Amino acid sequence: MKSISETEQLEKSKKKTTEERRQDILEAALNIFTEKGYNGSTTAEIAKAAGVAEGTIFRHFATKKELLIAVLKPKILTGIISLDKEQEDPVEFFRCFLKNRLELIKENDGLVRFMFAEAQYHDEVREALSNGILGDGINIVKPWFNKGVEEGVFKPIPFPAMMRSFMGMVLFYGIFNHVFPGFSPEKTIDEAADQILELFLNGLLIK
Amino acid sequence: MKSISETEQLEKSKKKTTEERRQDILEAALNIFTEKGYNGSTTAEIAKAAGVAEGTIFRHFATKKELLIAVLKPKILTGIISLDKEQEDPVEFFRCFLKNRLELIKENDGLVRFMFAEAQYHDEVREALSNGILGDGINIVKPWFNKGVEEGVFKPIPFPAMMRSFMGMVLFYGIFNHVFPGFSPEKTIDEAADQILELFLNGLLIK
DNA sequence: CATAGGAGTGAGTAATCACTCATATTATTT
């Protein structure tokens, strides 16, 4: 009977389904890729880390590059912000959005840095980035920025310039801490977010 | 006679000195590395681009990694800002510094992105970055920031947070434009610098 | 001129790579 064998599988936790194996490979690939880079990683070590034979990788993914794309695709679209309260205030939106992004970056630190590194060399990654997390960010922020400008709260500066600077402040948070470990003394995300937001909203000058 | 043969060399421009060949290799390596990444480049194609035999590379550099370091070392320490006038005003300093860095980044666009990409994976590059352009930036900016705070012009926010955001805004300029070609409509560096500075100094909010 | 020494060369080498395929193992159906 079908149900018996399936139950046995679950109870003993020995055998894995095809999908579970696929996930094992994806997870291992993500770890190895983020640590050593795409060209610095071998399919042999990914297989070892995933606990499968090297050939098994190529049963699930036709090529190494296809594996790379499969690793990035689901990651790149996650983390869409949810504004829990029915938010109306553009300033509050920026606060929520900023914290959301910083948390995302902290949780996926290696991944984010990996994506920006490989975007250098792989068109596919660059497209995934601009269709994914970066493009999403732009689409989410734009109407709130416009709302703030219309309400007379924000200065009517060019959107691209604002967006570029904002994302630079946010994304560089992780990169900087990686190159300069220990340079930033903040202990919590909230603290870092508050400092970034204060500078972003009010600037360095005392008025 | 010595002088005759040397003169012949210069006039005919056929033979190259050891140092000139070394420079040819470094230049070719820089181009190939920035285009394809370290692990994506082969010593064979670097040799071809430099117009030398592959063996010649290893007469000048013991290993490929040593070549990488030799490529980055001189680049990483250049571009120290020169404040042409005897500047006293902290705000003016930031304006000069910002323009200087943006020009540097525009001129060495591929190199900067390459350095940050490889800093992901190579300790040596990370150290070179923190000892070089990033560390320099910190050392240059810090006294001016402190001066501004003492004079009551700048807010006394934590230096690391300020520095991180500032460098993020600046460095992300090049990265962003590479991932989103055409997103930023500014035509000149000065225009981009003004927009970044305005946001950095005064913030997004209308007071 | 003869000879020595340093620089350049490129075919050669061992190692490593992504990927294949014949076989083994497991799961499902009859």
Added chain:
DNA sequence: AAATAATATGAGTGATTACTCACTCCTATG
């Protein structure tokens, strides 16, 4: 239980890699 199908395996493969070395070429010196 037997037959069939699906999946996993890892030794094998040709291509590619960083690096070597026996040799050539060029110039400087006695």
